[in-house]
Every structure is written in structure tokens, then in C-alpha cells.
Amino acid sequence: xxxxxxxxxxxxxxxxxxxxxxxxxxxxxxxxxxxxxxxxxxxxxxxxxxxxxxxxxxxxxxxxxxxxxxxxxxxxxxxxxxxxxxxxxxxxxxxxxxxxxxxxxxxxxxxxxxxxxxxxxxxxxxxxxxxxxxxxxxxxxxxxxxxxxxxxxxxxxxxxxxxxxxxxxxxxxxxxxxxxxxxxxxxxxxxxxxxxxxxxxxxxxxxxxxxxxxxxxxxxxxxxxxxxxxxxxxxxxxxxxxxx
Amino acid sequence: xxxxxxxxxxxxxxxxxxxxxxxxxxxxxxxxxxxxxxxxxxxxxxxxxxxxxxxxxxxxxxxxxxxxxxxxxxxxxxxxxxxxxxxxxxxxxxxxxxxxxxxxxxxxxxxxxxxxxxxxxxxxxxxxxxxxxxxxxxxxxxxxxxxxxxxxxxxxxxxxxxxxxxxxxxxxxxxxxxxxxxxxxxxxxxxxxxxxxxxxxxxxxxxxxxxxxxxxxxxxxxxxxxxxxxxxxxxxxxxxxxxxxxxxxxxxxxxxxxxxxxxxxxxxxxxxxxxxxxxxxxxxxxxxxxxxxxxxxxxxxxxxxxxxxxxxxxxxxxxxxxxxxxxxxxxxxxxxxxxxxxxxxxxxxxxxxxxxxx
Numbered sequence: 160x161x162x163x164x165x166x167x168x169x170x171x172x173x174x175x176x177x178x179x180x181x182x183x184x185x186x187x188x189x190x191x192x193x194x195x196x197x198x199x200x201x202x203x204x205x206x207x208x209x210x211x212x213x214x215x216x217x218x219x220x221x222x223x224x225x226x227x228x229x230x231x232x233x234x235x236x237x238x239x240x241x242x243x244x245x246x247x248x249x250x251x252x253x254x255x256x257x258x259x260x261x262x263x264x265x266x267x268x269x270x271x272x273x274x275x276x277x278x279x280x281x282x283x284x285x286x287x288x289x290x291x292x293x294x295x296x297x298x299x300x301x302x303x304x305x306x307x308x309x310x311x312x313x314x315x316x317x318x319x320x321x322x323x324x325x326x327x328x329x330x331x332x333x334x335x336x337x338x339x340x341x342x343x344x345x346x347x348x349x350x351x352x353x354x355x356x357x358x359x360x361x362x363x364x365x366x367x368x369x370x371x372x373x374x375x376x377x378x379x380x381x382x383x384x385x386x387x388x389x390x391x392x393x394x395x396x397x398x399x400x401x402x403x
Numbered sequence: 404x405x406x407x408x409x410x411x412x413x414x415x416x417x418x419x420x421x422x423x424x425x426x427x428x429x430x431x432x433x434x435x436x437x438x439x440x441x442x443x444x445x446x447x448x449x450x451x452x453x454x455x456x457x458x459x460x461x462x463x464x465x466x467x468x469x470x471x472x473x474x475x476x477x478x479x480x481x482x483x484x485x486x487x488x489x490x491x492x493x494x495x496x497x498x499x500x501x502x503x504x505x506x507x508x509x510x511x512x513x514x515x516x517x518x519x520x521x522x523x524x525x526x527x528x529x530x531x532x533x534x535x536x537x538x539x540x541x542x543x544x545x546x547x548x549x550x551x552x553x554x555x556x557x558x559x560x561x562x563x564x565x566x567x568x569x570x571x572x573x574x575x576x577x578x579x580x581x582x583x584x585x586x587x588x589x590x591x592x593x594x595x596x597x598x599x600x601x602x603x604x605x606x607x608x609x610x611x612x613x614x615x616x617x618x619x620x621x622x623x624x625x626x627x628x629x630x631x632x633x634x635x636x637x638x639x640x641x642x643x644x645x646x647x648x649x650x651x652x653x654x655x656x657x658x659x660x661x662x663x664x665x666x667x668x669x670x671x672x673x674x675x676x677x678x679x680x681x682x683x684x685x686x687x688x689x690x691x692x693x694x695x696x697x698x699x700x701x702x703x704x705x706x707x708x709x710x711x712x713x714x715x716x717x718x719x720x721x722x723x724x725x726x727x728x729x730x731x732x733x734x735x736x737x738x739x740x741x742x743x744x745x746x747x748x749x750x751x752x753x754x755x756x757x758x759x760x761x
Binding site for chain 2: 178179237291293294295326327328330335
């Protein structure tokens, strides 16, 4: 078997971007997608700072989907310490499996990537800048571009594509999505970094009129690739009131 | 500001700025650290002051200082850090100083863990520190309310010259929801005629903000005055029921679920599911925990036949509900601790056991 061919097909992906961009949700879904495609995949939890809503919370659920979750060992998994799993290097070096890296934790998390640069470059990794323009820091395109440049500087990796993830959680309207997508197109034009794909949960994608297929999976949306995701953050207050 | 996606901690920080707060003193602790991180960035942009103190004890005493000068000021922490602040909170309450103290609760006792909890109810509503005093305690249940209640909290603090405690939890602090920021509020520092440095137009004598009253008669008089103020606060929320409590489908309810904060969101789901199954359930959600809305719950006990209190603790608010119900109807309890957030399914099972014991 041609090892280079395997390496080309089984990607190494780093998801970077600000808090609330949707990196973890995307990482979970991309891992499932590549596991369905190749029989298994590695999901690397590089969120060393945030206390809640991390990949490691889903270890028991997604291990059944043939996903090898690489995160700190159980006794420190929910500790308030910035622990990096030792198995991370092995997963990135092996080339035998696809590996999706969820790089959370803001600036400290991004700085961590500098240490992985050599290994990431060697494997010709894809670096996705995940962007949700509805975060409070993104007052205008100038602020978004600053955040983009800052992210690139900190992580020492070249961002290969922008992933458009415009959302207001489960309350996103079609108008919100389109408005957000326009803002992200603006960043792509300014930075000359292409939009790899946009992303939406199944319900929102149907409302947008996308031709939804397998979940998670890709479909077409207005000449752009759209990645349909499943929401893993299920909360027990479906009926709970949000007054906004 | 247009609708944006924010963490509860961030929304509270932005709302504090809109409320005119320009001073924050605190110390990091999970799961509230996004709040000081947000204000460390934002306050200098609005000519405000952010100080990461060397400890929680220092921070609360810096709050004492700024509040004495009449400024709108706040601090925040999570459970163990709030324990450390108790001496200062007692001093602030004794000196009748307005400020906002935020507790994003985590699991305890002791160092516990970083997961969400509601086990600081007693600490918040019973004072926490020493002496005869009360803090007004507010309990938001969404990211939007983290913002809205913050503006209200600064208003109440000034109005009653009393510290206000925002009792949030790890879920509310960390979760993201869309939020529309409330309109900014101005406040008139010159209206605080009690503040240090206030001289007024006629250059009156210097003020003193203190909690020390050396003479027995002097302290008794001061404590009596505090007691009367607490009665005024209690009467205010009795007269403005909608500010104190949310009632949902209580009119014909045979069982009333009681919960605050994030639990109330889950209980609303449970009420809906109960109704679909033919169980007449309702919800009471205290938005203000001290003064506790006892009168409203007491009136509901004349109609409903059972109460179920749900908390992320082994049962703290349930004692206030029992006092309010006055033995008229049975009060049941269901709680989870250690960071567990009870599911709607678990609570529905409890309702079933109570309503359909066979």
C-alpha cells in the first residue's frame, strides 16, 4: 500500500479561532466524518484552559464511533490544570490515522501550537480558522482581521482555510446566517485566505434550503461547500426561555 | 449593541460597564475567570480601573474603598473565593456601602471541584460573614438575565445602600447564548451625599464610612437602622412581585416545582412534559433569593397540593420553601451535587413518584 497516498487521504487538521467560534463542535463532527470514511480517527483535545464544554466530556459517547479521543488522563481530566496529553505527538507523527485537533483556550492554547509546528508542517497539516462573527469582540471587519492576524502570529502555523460558522446558537435565523456569511466573505477577500466551507446544524441547513445528505457530511449551499453537523451540546432546558 | 453570542460571565462584565461600573477588583478562579478577563480588556477602554489583587481578601477591601468613595464597583469569584471575602462583605454591609459581588458557584465544600453547583445558597442568603446583616441576592437563569440583572443590581445597591450578591453558577457563567445588551444607565455620584469626599455645593464636613460603633447604644441603634432597611427591601419586593418571582402555569397546578438559576430552565421543560402526560405541574422561580418570596409561595400552598424543590445541592433553599409553606402541604426535595446537573428525565421520574406513587 502506498503510504504517501494514505497520508494524503487521512488529514491532519488543526481548528483554531476565538472562544465561541464553534471549534469543538466542528472537531467532534469532523472526527465522526473521517471515522465514517476511514473506519477510525483521532480527536486531539488541545483545549488546555477552558473549564467546561470540552471534547473530553464526550469521551464515553464518541469512543463508540471508533474515535480515539486523546486528552489528559482521567485523574486530571477535569482538573483546573493546563495538561497536555503525551499521546498527542504519537497521533500526529503516525500518518496512519486522520487527526483532528481542537485548539481551544484562547492565547495560551494557540501558543501551544508553536511547539507542534515542526510536526504539523512535516505532515502538511490543514489549519482552519473557524469564525463566528457574532462574538462581541467582532465589532467590524477590522477587528475580525486583527483577531485573524493575531491568531496566525500566536500559533506560528499558516492558516490554510477559513471555516464560516456564523451562528447565534440554536436561535440563528436565515437572515443571521446570511449576514454572518457576508462578513466572513469580507475577511476572506481582505486576507486572501479562501473559505473552505461553511457549517450549520441539520435543522438550520434545511431552513437555508441546503440539500442536506448524510450527517455529518458535506453538501452544496449557494456554490459553497456546507458541512452539516450534529449538535453534541445537548442541554436539558429545551423549553427554557431566552428573552433575547 | 446588536445581538451577539456571549458567555454568561462576559455578558455580566459588559453589563457592568453599561451600568457605570468603572472599578473591578478580583482574583481569578474557575469557573468565573472569563469575567475578570473580559473586564481586564474592557475597563481600560472606558477609562476604568481593573486590578488583579493579590488575594480575594485584598479585592473585597479594595471594593470597600471604592464604594466608600461613591463609585460603582464590583468584584467576583467562585465559591471558595467568596468564602474568603466574607469578612469584607460583613464590613461593607455594616458600613452600608453599595457594590456588586458575583459568585459563579462551583462544587464544594472545601476546594471541591470546578463543576457547577448551587451549594452556596445558605452562605449567600444567611449573610456568610459575621453580624446582623443581609445582602440582597439575585439569581439569573440565562445569559440575557446575567446582563439585565447586573444593571438592576447596581440600581438596587445604590437605592438601598447595600451590597448585592449575584448568585450564578458554572453553567450560567460558561454557557453561550445570544444576548442583546440593555441600554446604558447613568448614575449621579454627587447624589451620594454619604460618600467620602462628598462636600456638596456648600462644602459640608467630611463623611466617614465605617462599620465600627464603639458604644453599645450606638451599635444597637445602627443595627436597628439596618434591620429597618432590610424591612424596606423586603417590602419593595413584596410590592413588586414580578421582580422577585417568575410563576409559570401555577393557577391550576396540583404540583409546583420550585428552583432557581439554571435549574429553573430544566424545570420549565419538566412542567411542559408533565402537562403532556396529564400531570398539572407549575413552576415557581425565585429571581431574588433574599428577600425570599415567602408570601407568594405561601399563597400558592393554599391551592396546590404538593411542592417539589430541585437544587444542585443536598437541599438548602428547600428549607425556605418549607418555612413559606408552613406545613400546609408536603414539600419534597430532589438534588444532585458534585457538578451533576439533574436531567429533565430524572426530575420527571421524581414527579411521577410523588404524583403517582403506585
